[in-house]
Amino acid sequence: MKTAITPTRAENFSEWYQNLITAADLAENSPVRGCMTIKPYGWAIWELMRDEMDKRIKAQGVQNANFPLLIPIEFFNKEAEHVAGFAKEAAVVTHYRLRMIDGTLQPDPDSKLTEPYIIRPTSETIIGEAMSRWVQSYRDLPLKLNQWVNVMRWEMRPRMFLRTAEFNWQEGHNAFATHAEANADARKMHGIYADYMRDVLAIPVIRGEKTPEERFAGADHTYTVEQIMQDGKALQAGTSHDLGQHFAKSFGIQYLGADGKLQNAWTTSWGTSTRMMGGLFMTHSDDDGLVLPPAVAPYQIVIIPITRDENAAELNAFAENVGQQLRAVGIRVLVDTCDMRAPDKMWKWIKRGVPLRVEIGAREMADAMATVTRRDLGKSSKQTIAIADLVAGASDMLAGIQRDMYNAAAARNDTMIVNVADLDALESELAAGRVAFFRLKYDMTTNERFDGLIEKYKISRRCLDDNDPTYVFVAKSY
Amino acid sequence: MKTAITPTRAENFSEWYQNLITAADLAENSPVRGCMTIKPYGWAIWELMRDEMDKRIKAQGVQNANFPLLIPIEFFNKEAEHVAGFAKEAAVVTHYRLRMIDGTLQPDPDSKLTEPYIIRPTSETIIGEAMSRWVQSYRDLPLKLNQWVNVMRWEMRPRMFLRTAEFNWQEGHNAFATHAEANADARKMHGIYADYMRDVLAIPVIRGEKTPEERFAGADHTYTVEQIMQDGKALQAGTSHDLGQHFAKSFGIQYLGADGKLQNAWTTSWGTSTRMMGGLFMTHSDDDGLVLPPAVAPYQIVIIPITRDENAAELNAFAENVGQQLRAVGIRVLVDTCDMRAPDKMWKWIKRGVPLRVEIGAREMADAMATVTRRDLGKSSKQTIAIADLVAGASDMLAGIQRDMYNAAAARNDTMIVNVADLDALESELAAGRVAFFRLKYDMTTNERFDGLIEKYKISRRCLDDNDPTYVFVAKSY
Numbered sequence: 001m002k003t004a005i006t007p008t009r010a011e012n013f014s015e016w017y018q019n020l021i022t023a024a025d026l027a028e029n030s031p032v033r034g035c036m037t038i039k040p041y042g043w044a045i046w047e048l049m050r051d052e053m054d055k056r057i058k059a060q061g062v063q064n065a066n067f068p069l070l071i072p073i074e075f076f077n078k079e080a081e082h083v084a085g086f087a088k089e090a091a092v093v094t095h096y097r098l099r100m101i102d103g104t105l106q107p108d109p110d111s112k113l114t115e116p117y118i119i120r121p122t123s124e125t126i127i128g129e130a131m132s133r134w135v136q137s138y139r140d141l142p143l144k145l146n147q148w149v150n151v152m153r154w155e156m157r158p159r160m161f162l163r164t165a166e167f168n169w170q171e172g173h174n175a176f177a178t179h180a181e182a183n184a185d186a187r188k189m190h191g192i193y194a195d196y197m198r199d200v201l202a203i204p205v206i207r208g209e210k211t212p213e214e215r216f217a218g219a220d221h222t223y224t225v226e227q228i229m230q231d232g233k234a235l236q237a238g239t240s241h242d243l244g245q246h247f248a249k250s251f252g253i254q255y256l257g258a259d260g261k262l263q264n265a266w267t268t269s270w271g272t273s274t275r276m277m278g279g280l281f282m283t284h285s286d287d288d289g290l291v292l293p294p295a296v297a298p299y300q301i302v303i304i305p306i307t308r309d310e311n312a313a314e315l316n317a318f319a320e321n322v323g324q325q326l327r328a329v330g331i332r333v334l335v336d337t338c339d340m341r342a343p344d345k346m347w348k349w350i351k352r353g354v355p356l357r358v359e360i361g362a363r364e365m366a367d368a369m370a371t372v373t374r375r376d377l378g379k380s381s382k383q384t385i386a387i388a389d390l391v392a393g394a395s396d397m398l399a400g401i402q403r404d405m406y407n408a409a410a411a412r413n414d415t416m417i418v419n420v421a422d423l424d425a426l427e428s429e430l431a432a433g434r435v436a437f438f439r440l441k442y443d444m445t446t447n448e449r450f451d452g453l454i455e456k457y458k459i460s461r462r463c464l465d466d467n468d469p470t471y472v473f474v475a476k477s478y
Numbered sequence: 479m480k481t482a483i484t485p486t487r488a489e490n491f492s493e494w495y496q497n498l499i500t501a502a503d504l505a506e507n508s509p510v511r512g513c514m515t516i517k518p519y520g521w522a523i524w525e526l527m528r529d530e531m532d533k534r535i536k537a538q539g540v541q542n543a544n545f546p547l548l549i550p551i552e553f554f555n556k557e558a559e560h561v562a563g564f565a566k567e568a569a570v571v572t573h574y575r576l577r578m579i580d581g582t583l584q585p586d587p588d589s590k591l592t593e594p595y596i597i598r599p600t601s602e603t604i605i606g607e608a609m610s611r612w613v614q615s616y617r618d619l620p621l622k623l624n625q626w627v628n629v630m631r632w633e634m635r636p637r638m639f640l641r642t643a644e645f646n647w648q649e650g651h652n653a654f655a656t657h658a659e660a661n662a663d664a665r666k667m668h669g670i671y672a673d674y675m676r677d678v679l680a681i682p683v684i685r686g687e688k689t690p691e692e693r694f695a696g697a698d699h700t701y702t703v704e705q706i707m708q709d710g711k712a713l714q715a716g717t718s719h720d721l722g723q724h725f726a727k728s729f730g731i732q733y734l735g736a737d738g739k740l741q742n743a744w745t746t747s748w749g750t751s752t753r754m755m756g757g758l759f760m761t762h763s764d765d766d767g768l769v770l771p772p773a774v775a776p777y778q779i780v781i782i783p784i785t786r787d788e789n790a791a792e793l794n795a796f797a798e799n800v801g802q803q804l805r806a807v808g809i810r811v812l813v814d815t816c817d818m819r820a821p822d823k824m825w826k827w828i829k830r831g832v833p834l835r836v837e838i839g840a841r842e843m844a845d846a847m848a849t850v851t852r853r854d855l856g857k858s859s860k861q862t863i864a865i866a867d868l869v870a871g872a873s874d875m876l877a878g879i880q881r882d883m884y885n886a887a888a889a890r891n892d893t894m895i896v897n898v899a900d901l902d903a904l905e906s907e908l909a910a911g912r913v914a915f916f917r918l919k920y921d922m923t924t925n926e927r928f929d930g931l932i933e934k935y936k937i938s939r940r941c942l943d944d945n946d947p948t949y950v951f952v953a954k955s956y
Contacts, residue, residue, distance in 0.1 A: 030604070031553070032546040032595065037608060040541035040623070047542065063518035064525065068510040069547075069597075069628055069644050070569075073576065075509070077583045087576040091548075092585045094572045096632040098551065098565040098596065105555045107570045107594055116585055117510065118576065119547075119597075126508070130515060145518070150547055150628065154574040166547050 003287035004351050013231040017282060018160070023351045024290040026281070027160050034158035034165030038274070041352060044298035046168070046274060050148065052200050052295070053170060053272060056192055062144040062172060067126050069149070070117035075125040078250040082124065085217020089154040090118040091165075119152040124218065124243070124269055127173045128251035135265055137256045138177050142185075146172040161278030162235070162478045169273030175253055175265045179244070182266035183221065186242040189270040190223035193238035201276065202293040202406040203227055203283050204413050205237065206437065206473055208463030211445075216269075220244035226462045226473070228413050229282045232435035234462050234477040237279045240270035278478070283409055284376075290353030291375050293405050294398040299334040301326055301394065302354045303370075306342045306361035318365050322358070325391045331398070350375065355401050358390065372397075376405050417473075423449055426474075430457040435476055439465060442472040481765035482829050491709040495760060496638070501829045502768040504759070505638050512636035512643030516752070519830060522776035524646070524752060528626065530678050530773070531648060531750060534670055540622040540650060545604050547627070548595035553603040556728040560602065563695020567632040568596040569643075597630040602696065602721070602747055605651045606729035613743055615734045616655055620663075624650040639756030640713065640956045647751030653731055653743045657722070660744035661699065664720040667748040668701035671716035679754065680771040680884040681705055681761050682891050683715065684915065684951055686941030689923075694747075698722035704940045704951070706891050707760045710913035712940050712955040715757045718748035756956070761887055762854075768831030769853050771883050772876040777812040779804055779872065780832045781848075784820045784839035796843050800836070803869045809876070828853065833879045836868065850875075854883050895951075901927055904952075908935040913954055917943060920950040 005023055009016045021027055026042035038046065054064075070093060077083050097111035120126065127145065135143055152166045172189065176182040190207065197203045210222040219241040227235045247253065248264040257263050284291040294300045303326075305312075305319040316337040323335040334354075336345050342359075349357060359371045370390050374381040374397075385393075418436045420426045426438055430453065438459075444450065445461055454460060458476055465471040483501055487494045499505055504520035516524065532542075548571060555561050575589035598604065605623065613621055630644045650667065654660040668685065675681045688700040697719035705713045723742045725731065731743040762769040772778045783790075783797040794815040801813040812832075814823050820837075827835060837849045848868050852859040852875075863871075896914045898904045904916055908931065916937075922928065923939055932938060936954055943949040 028608075030546045031550055031607060032548045032604075035546040035548065037546065038544040040543045043543050044541070046544075063522070065518045065521045066516040066524075066646065068508045068513040068515065069630070070510045070513065072509055073583050076576075083576075083583065087578075087583065090574070090576050091571050092573040092576065092589075093569050093597070094585060095570040096568070098554075098561075098568050098570065100565075105551050105561065105565065107572060111570075119571070126510075129509060130506075152547070168544065 004289050004347060005287050008287040009230060016287070020281060020285055020289060021160055024281075024353060026277075026290070029160065032165075034155045036158075036160050036164050041298065042277070045280075045292070045296055046277060048296045048298065049200070049276065049280075050170070053196060054148070056196060057146050057170065057172065060144070060188070060192070062146045062174070064147060065145050066147055066149070067120075067123055067130065069120060071120050071123070071126050073116055073118060075129055076118055078125060079218050079246055081246070082218035086121045086153070090121060091152045091154055093117045093119065120149070121151055121153045122269075122271070123147070123149075123151075123171055124173065124247050124267075125251070128247040128253060128267070131173075131175050131265070131267070132252040132254070135175055135253050135255050138258050141175060141177045141255060141265065142181065143175045144172070145174065146170055159278075159478070161274055161281065163275070167274050169271050169275075171269060171271040174268045175248070176267070177255065177257070177263075177265065179266050182244075182268050183242045186221060186223055186240045186268045186270065189240040189268070190225065190238075193225045193240065193270070193272060196272075197225060197227070197237060197276075198406065200293070200295045201280050201283075202295070202402055202409060203237075203279065204406065204410040206234075206417075206463065206465075208466045208473070209469065210239075210463055211442065211461045211472060214461055214463075216241045218243060218246050220246070224463045226437075227279045227283060228416050228437055228475075229279070229478065230412070231282075232416050232437070232475070234437065234473075234475040235275070235279045235282070236462075236477065237276050238270070238272040241268060243267045243269060282478075284405055285353065288378075289351030291405070292353035292355060294355045294402050297353065297355050298332065299349075299354050300332045300398055301334075301356045301358055302349045303333065303335045303358045303360065304342055304345050304349070305335075305337060306359055308362070311362055311365075315360065315362065315365055319360050322360065322370065322387055322391070325387075326394055329391065329395060331394055355398060356394070374401055376401055376408070423453070427453060430459070437462070437473045437475045439471055439473055442470055445472055445474060482767050482825060483765050486765040487708060494765070498759060498763055498767060499638055502759075502831060504755075504768075507638065510643075512633045514636075514638050514642050519776065520755070523758075523770070523774055524755060526774045526776065527678070527754065527758075528648075531674060532626070534674060535624050535648065535650065538622070538666070538670070540624045540652070542625060543623050544625055544627070545598075545601055545608065547598060549598050549601070549604050551594055551596060553607055554596055556603065557696050557724055559724070560696035564599045564631070568599060569630045569632055571595045571597065598627070599629055599631045600747070600749070601625070601627075601629075601649055602651065602725050602745075603729070606725040606731060606745070609651075609653050609743070609745070610730040610732070613653055613731050613733050616736050619653060619655045619733060619743065620659065621653045622650070623652065624648055637756075637956070639752055639759065641753075645752050647749050647753075649747060649749040652746045653726070654745070655733065655735070655741075655743065657744045660722075660746050661720045664699060664701055664718045664746045664748065667718040667746070668703065668716075671703045671718065671748070671750060674750075675703060675705070675715060675754075676884065678771070678773045679758050679761075680773070680880055680887060681715075681757065682884065682888040684712075684895075684941065684943075686944045686951070687947065688717075688941055689920065689939045689950060692939055692941075694719045696721060696724050698724070702941050704915075705757045705761060706894050706915055706953075707757070707956065708890070709760075710894050710915070710953070712915065712951075712953040713753070713757045713760070714940075714955065715754050716748070716750040719746060721745045721747060760956075762883055763831065766856075767829030769883070770831035770833060772833045772880050775831065775833050776810060777827075777832050778809050778876055779811045779834045779836055780827045781811065781813045781836045781838065782820055782823050782827070783813075783815060784837055786840070789840055789843075793838065793840065793843055797838050800838065800848065800865055800869070803865075804872055807869065807873060809872055833876060834872070852879055854879055854886070901931070905931060908937070915940065915951045915953045917949055917951050920948055923950055923952060 095107035099108035221242040573585035575586040577586035699720040
């Protein structure tokens with residue numbers, strides 16, 4: 001059977017992913033090394049994802065702010081583990097003017113900065129410096145901040161959405177009076193991320209704490225939300241860090257307690273990014289293109305009038321009227337009346353993953369009926385129903401798609417989590433080419449033999465199992 | 479009379495402005511040269527401004543997208559006027575890694591880029607390059623794009639909100655098949671900006687085309703929206719450019735016409751930024767602090783319970799209930815029950831410009847009354863009214879504040895626009911220290927004598943008068 005995307009997932013998952021992005025018109029590689037351009041359809045998805053996340057973050061009493069893009073190197077250098085983790089991928093600004101020299105536009109040597117800046121890879125340092133001034137007394141705590149910004153980490157093996165030099169994200173940075181509060185905050189956001197992925201992205205996740213090897217550079221505890229892609233690889237989709245007093249001590253975030261004593265604060269940071277979009281696309285899509293959960297679909301329903309020359313005006317107007325009725329019940333609808341053949345329109349919106357496709361031809365119009373097809377189930381779901389029933393039932397149908405997409409992903413996840421009794425069993429699975437989330441006792445992965453397997457099979461410890469932290473998940477990852 | 483902000487506007491306008499920003503907790507200078515940190519209260523205002531502008535832009539059929547932060551120097555260099563306009567303030571990225579050398583963290587010489595990048599000062603070039611691929615046929619036009627991003631122009635004399643090295647903005651970039659359509663688009667957005675400032679920011683503007691001396695680098699026509707600050711200086715608050723075929727030719731944005739001929743497209747660009755916030759603050763605020771129009775006030779109403787120890791719990795709960803009633807009619811309300819003296823709360827929210835202040839004490843609670851004061855009118859507007867009337871009338875009261883603030887600014891503008899008959903008259907006004915928008919025949923300002931006045935009095939041509947383009951406005955500016 002011919003599919004809209006070639007190669008198929010089974011043939012070559014990684015090429016399929018690239019072609020999916022092109023076919024759905026989501027993004028493209030840009031002329032800037034490792035950076036992508038997010039095209040309008042992709043950005044519309046991100047705006048929905050961002051607005052819903054923003055609402056959930058604000059509901060926690062967090063306030064948005066905006067800190068500078070550039071970070072003085074001296075700030076960056078204040079926390080030793082942090083600098084070790086990020087220095088190798090920092091974009092450095094060294095000049096502030098261009099000049100024509102020998103016919104070439106070049107950095108003007110006279111504009112060289114005494115202290116270069118780096119483009120933020122993350123903002124713990126510059127926000128830590130601000131917090132050291134904003135926090136004076138226990139009354140100033142907790143201080144809960146977030147920003148939606150672009151960051152940059154020079155990537156050697158970029159991949160659209162999953163790993164790009166520049167990416168967009170939200171980064172929350174909170175300060176507390178006690179370790180208990182800070183740790184509770186990091187754990188709470190971990191849960192909020194997991195809930196968001198379940199409820200909004202229809203993605204079931206593996207939750208747990210990172211092992212020391214995989215912690216954020218400068219954290220005491222890193223809590224992660226891992227997604228399982230259709231090819232069995234892991235995607236780290238969101239992390240939340242208990243930073244202990246590392247940044248408080250490096251930047252002097254101190255407060256005068258109710259007892260009159262000066263103490264160091266405790267901080268957290270947590271973030272999710274456009275990377276989640278890669279997880280969304282790789283979790284739900286199929287060989288015909290994108291499949292979007294209704295919650296983040298720019299158009300939840302597309303209406304395609306199947307016109308002939310003699311009835312085009314009338315049928316387009318009829319379809320537009322159905323669109324208005326659906327918009328009136330709060331649904332995002334596109335009525336595609338553009339000058340293109342109906343089958344081409346159909347494939348265009350299949351590839352772009354619109355959850356529900358509604359076709360209306362002359363006969364349907366006469367009968368006040370419409371033919372409805374779910375993107376997630378395809379042809380088998382096709383049915384012709386009364387337009388009145390479509391309008392009355394559309395919200396429920398979309399909720400059903402959202403729920404079924406989650407359940408389908410959860411059922412697949414179950415087949416991809418494999419318990420292994422010992423390292424022999426793990427090695428034989430890996431040697432056989434199995435790609436999955438292997439679950440084994442954590443102490444098995446803290447020895448030389450396991451380090452050898454990491455090297456040989458390019459796997460990594462994803463996280464401890466929240467249900468029993470003596471177990472760890474290991475997998476290949478994006 | 480003691481004022482909350484010292485010095486007053488009359489004593490020192492520019493210091494007053496700095497202190498206003500601090501007193502209202504809007505922003506602060508950051509450790510990065512020329513860059514500010516926008517604090518939560520300031521950012522909440524920007525989010526309201528941005529969301530409303532975004533809605534108006536999308537209503538024009540424009541789609542948001544996201545292009546890279548970095549621009550290859552070769553792209554930047556393709557349009558001669560453009561590069562001449564921006565090269566002198568470009569932040570340059572030359573390395574992609576840091577290394578510890580002799581105990582100092584430095585750009586790693588081994589990571590030097592063959593082709594440096596600049597941080598976008600504006601995105602005509604990189605978007606032009608994308609358009610050259612996205613536009614192939616007349617069917618692809620018009621192409622209407624916008625992005626909300628940060629940009630950077632190295633500023634030698636930074637000033638919070640008005641002129642900062644990094645700032646946030648929206649930049650629209652559209653391509654059309656004909657010059658007529660492109661020019662109409664540039665003019666339409668000019669009008670949309672003016673309407674937005676009138677309806678949302680309560681700011682009356684001077685609209686007109688820039689003279690050739692003041693055009694955007696690479697434009698055929700630049701349309702500007704100028705605001706008059708309380709000190710009589712001009713603030714350019716938004717511009718819209720008809721770029722002719724400059725960028726289409728430099729980047730090869732060509733389309734195959736319906737006639738089968740290959741033609742160059744015509745492009746426009748238009749932008750507004752966080753600079754508008756500076757205009758908002760300097761237009762409406764007074765010697766007691768910020769005055770916000772209700773449309774962009776994070777809290778439109780603040781309720782302050784005037785509690786005593788014995789009734790605090792009951793009164794706070796009562797105030798919270800009034801807050802809920804107001805929220806139910808769609809108003810953004812803060813009920814300030816925090817642990818602070820009532821007069822301190824009152825001054826805090828006066829300085830932060832909350833449009834309507836509601837005080838409820840024991841007697842008011844008993845009578846189901848509240849004392850209401852408008853921020854724009856101050857004490858003279860103080861009245862005690864039934865809470866039922868407050869809830870029923872709050873939307874109208876806020877609309878009245880919005881309208882009156884606009885009218886007050888318009889009345890002040892009228893006093894600041896001065897017609898001058900000749901250059902002698904202009905010079906004597908300037909020599910007398912008058913700061914205003916001087917209106918005179920444009921041909922008077924295209925000679926050496928006028929250039930001498932520009933130099934001497936630091937004025938500039940702001941724009942031609944839209945009502946009669948043979949006249950031009952000249953003024954000092956921010």
